[in-house]
Amino acid sequence: MAAPPDDVLWARGVHYAYDGSPALQGVSIGVREGEIVALTGPRGSGKTTLLRCLSGQVLPEQGEVWFNSAPVHTLGRAARERLRLHRFGWIDSSPRLVPELTAWENAALPLLLHGSGYRAARRAARSWLDRLDVGDCASKRPDALRQAQRQRVAVARALVHSPTVLFADEPTAPLHQSDRAQVLRALSAAARSHGITVLLASHDFTLDQAARTSDATGAALADRIVTLTDGRRSRTPAHSGAAARSAGPEGAAACSLSV
Amino acid sequence: MLTLRLTLTAPPLALLLRLLLLCASAGIGLLLLATLSYALEHPGHRAAALVRLLWCLVPLAVAAQLAAALGRTEPRPEARSGLDAAGLGPARLPLLAARTAAAPGLAGSALVLLVTARGDIGGLFGTDGSVHGLTLPGAATGLPLPEQPLPAPAVVTLLSTVPLLTALAAAWGARSSAPAPAAGAAAEPGTSARSHRGPAGSEQTLAGRRDDSGPSCRAGLLWGAVLTSGGLLLAAYAPQMATVTGTARLEDRAVRIEDLATSPLAAGWLLAAFGLMLTGPGLAALSGRLLGALRPGPVRLLAGRTLVREAPLLGRSLGALSAVAAALLALARARLTGDAPLAPGPLVGATATLTGCCVAGAVLAALTRARHARAPLGELLDRIGAPRRLGRAVTLLRAGVLWAVFTALATTAGMLTPLPPH
Incomplete structure (x- = not known):
């Protein structure tokens, strides 16, 4: 069965278990092009596993994953690695920078792996670091940076090769509130301006209205919120509200940020 | 008991290194006893005996280096956090490393003691200091080793140096300020949190320490x-x-x-x-x-x-x-x-x-x-x-x-x- 044509990423009935303990139990999800989808749920609800399944890092035991109307779950390891390298970006909850490379070399790593020239990679990486306000740290090692700066370098690394889909697995987990808002704003603004589809997982989306107006949670920046509970999708009453509110003033403010 | 369990469940490399340490301990023990025997045979040649003793320092230093490497490698990093949570933190971990490294050293020394005593352990605890049972196993093994009877206190003192030294070296290697790889300094949440928590000054010193x-x-x-x-x-x-x-x-x-x-x-x-x-x-x-x-x-x-x-x-x-x-x-x-x-x-x-x-x-x-x-x-x-x-x-x-x-x-x-x- 072919995926619906307007979904860039589409999964149906995904099951996955870690050594017998179930993590995902039949999750289905569709993500349209250019959409920012927030994936929420408590710790252990399967957010990270779902992102890993969708990005082809692990193969689901049952179910299907399609990207741009092509199956991912039937691809071999090398083909999935190519897909991740060329079409996907990944941001982890910790920056995971290579400590012996400078900030710009870290950010340019995907381009270098693509085989671009040293100078072109440096130019692209520096321009992304400038856009994310860490241009002055480009020649420093990760040891010399603050955690928020490191996380922004990780964001630059995920965006530098202009991926089709960006997977962000709790990108603000180690940050303070003010840094969270900055990183999320930078991330969503960059994604909107380049038409990048984003899947943003976070466990701390507070679903009351007051918290959503502050974009520190990330929920305010998302078009849609998908909630997972114990490896299954759960429908919350706030779900439709978030979709309706996405064109509200906060979302517009995020879109209008110049990057 | 913990020492024994950690020793038995260690990966093959650690077991191999401990076996090496055991053999090295036995070999150095025999060498030290041969030096003692030479000194007893030639009471006049003090300088020659001293030079022989000094040459024993080379294998001793290498054995200590191996013990320090063992202390740095074992227990493995993933087991370390669990031990830390269980109360075997950076302060007590060197003690554990010392015990695990001293065990093969003691075993090697005990082996040498058994061989020199030729099964006559009871003679060790006799009233007179010089026991006739303690001689180097030259005749038994067919090796040209001196057959001089050795005084028991000197033998025990010499044989205890290797376990003591390996224990100290392992504790030195396992101490928390040992040169660790800056591996994943930014990747590991623990270290990054540590450097994040500190003020800008401490970050600078952290970076400076790595850069030097x-x-x-x-x-x-x-x-x-x-x-x-x-x-x-x-x-x-x-x-x-x-x-x-x-x-x-x-x-x-x-x-x-x-x-x-x-x-x-x-x-x-x-x-x-x-x-x-x-x-x-x-x-x-x-x-x-x-x-x-x-x-x-x-x-x-x-x-x-x-x-x-x-x-x-x-x-x-x-x-x-x-x-x-x-x-x-x-x-x-x-x-x-x-x-x-x-x-x-x-x-x-x-x-x-x-x-x-x-x-x-x-x-x-x-x-x-x-x-x-x-x-x-x-x-x-x-x-x-x-x-x-x-x-x-x-x-x-x-x-x-x-x-x-x-x-x-x-x-x-x-x-x-x-x-x-x-």
């Missing part, structure tokens, strides 16, 4: 080069001095070895070996810097930079290994060219072999540590979808460069080493 590994490597390279060349020069001029004073007696091989041990030639060799060991980190860092220079691609960049970072971890052990390789090469040259090849006694030969094995074991431990330190990088490359062959290419390139550099070093040192005159 470069100058220390350079200083090590310089000192190592000076010591190596000084040692080789000393060894080169030693034969002339020996012929001038006329101490070389060629007719008796045993005496000849002894003369060699006291001559400046051997001191030069030792100095050169020490210099090679000091050269290691600087040389590895330098080759890493050269590898990552001039607009590198991803393979060269990652291989070069990881080499620079791992240089303090690997360099010393690799330098020591190249010293051993140089010694083997020099030995081969002596066998090929000399008509009177070096013929060390069985005990000296066995201890030298054990010393070489200990150096190789320390290299294995350092390589394991470096592999653990590289694990976050492999995980990251998998996340961003780097092809597997990239990781393999990085590993191969790094290993190839290290192999080439240290083989060249060992070959140069081995070919330049002056041989004893014949």
Whole structure:
């Protein structure tokens, strides 16, 4: 069965278990092009596993994953690695920078792996670091940076090769509130301006209205919120509200940020 | 009990290293007892006995280095956090490392004690200090070892040095401020949280502490080069001095070895070996810097930079290994060219072999540590979808460069080493 044509990423009935303990139990999800989808749920609800399944890092035991109307779950390891390298970006909850490379070399790593020239990679990486306000740290090692700066370098690394889909697995987990808002704003603004589809997982989306107006949670920046509970999708009453509110003033403010 | 369990469930490499430590302990114990026996036989030759005792320091130092490497490697990093949570934190972990390293040392010493007592353990606890049961097992094993009866307190004191020393070295290696790889300094949540928590000043010092590994490597390279060349020069001029004073007696091989041990030639060799060991980190860092220079691609960049970072971890052990390789090469040259090849006694030969094995074991431990330190990088490359062959290419390139550099070093040192005159 072919995926619906307007979904860039589409999964149906995904099951996955870690050594017998179930993590995902039949999750289905569709993500349209250019959409920012927030994936929420408590710790252990399967957010990270779902992102890993969708990005082809692990193969689901049952179910299907399609990207741009092509199956991912039937691809071999090398083909999935190519897909991740060329079409996907990944941001982890910790920056995971290579400590012996400078900030710009870290950010340019995907381009270098693509085989671009040293100078072109440096130019692209520096321009992304400038856009994310860490241009002055480009020649420093990760040891010399603050955690928020490191996380922004990780964001630059995920965006530098202009991926089709960006997977962000709790990108603000180690940050303070003010840094969270900055990183999320930078991330969503960059994604909107380049038409990048984003899947943003976070466990701390507070679903009351007051918290959503502050974009520190990330929920305010998302078009849609998908909630997972114990490896299954759960429908919350706030779900439709978030979709309706996405064109509200906060979302517009995020879109209008110049990057 | 915990020591026993951790010993029994250790990975094969740790078991191998402990076995090596046991053998080294037994070998060094026998060597020390032979020295004691010589001193008892020749009460007049104090200087000669002292020189023999001083030469025992070389295998002792190597065994201590192996124990320190074991203390750094074991318990594994993933087990360490669990032990820390269970109360075996950075303060008590050295005690555990000391116990686990002392166990094989004690076993080796006990083995020697059993062999020297020839099953007559009861004689050990007799009233008189000198027990006739305690002699070196020369007659039983058919080896030319002295048959002098040894005083029990001296035997026990000498045999306790190796376990004590290995325990101290392991505790030293396991202490929390031991040189750890900056591996995943930004990748590990714990370390990044630590540096994040501190104010800007402490971050600067943290960064400064990591950055000063470069100058220390350079200083090590310089000192190592000076010591190596000084040692080789000393060894080169030693034969002339020996012929001038006329101490070389060629007719008796045993005496000849002894003369060699006291001559400046051997001191030069030792100095050169020490210099090679000091050269290691600087040389590895330098080759890493050269590898990552001039607009590198991803393979060269990652291989070069990881080499620079791992240089303090690997360099010393690799330098020591190249010293051993140089010694083997020099030995081969002596066998090929000399008509009177070096013929060390069985005990000296066995201890030298054990010393070489200990150096190789320390290299294995350092390589394991470096592999653990590289694990976050492999995980990251998998996340961003780097092809597997990239990781393999990085590993191969790094290993190839290290192999080439240290083989060249060992070959140069081995070919330049002056041989004893014949």
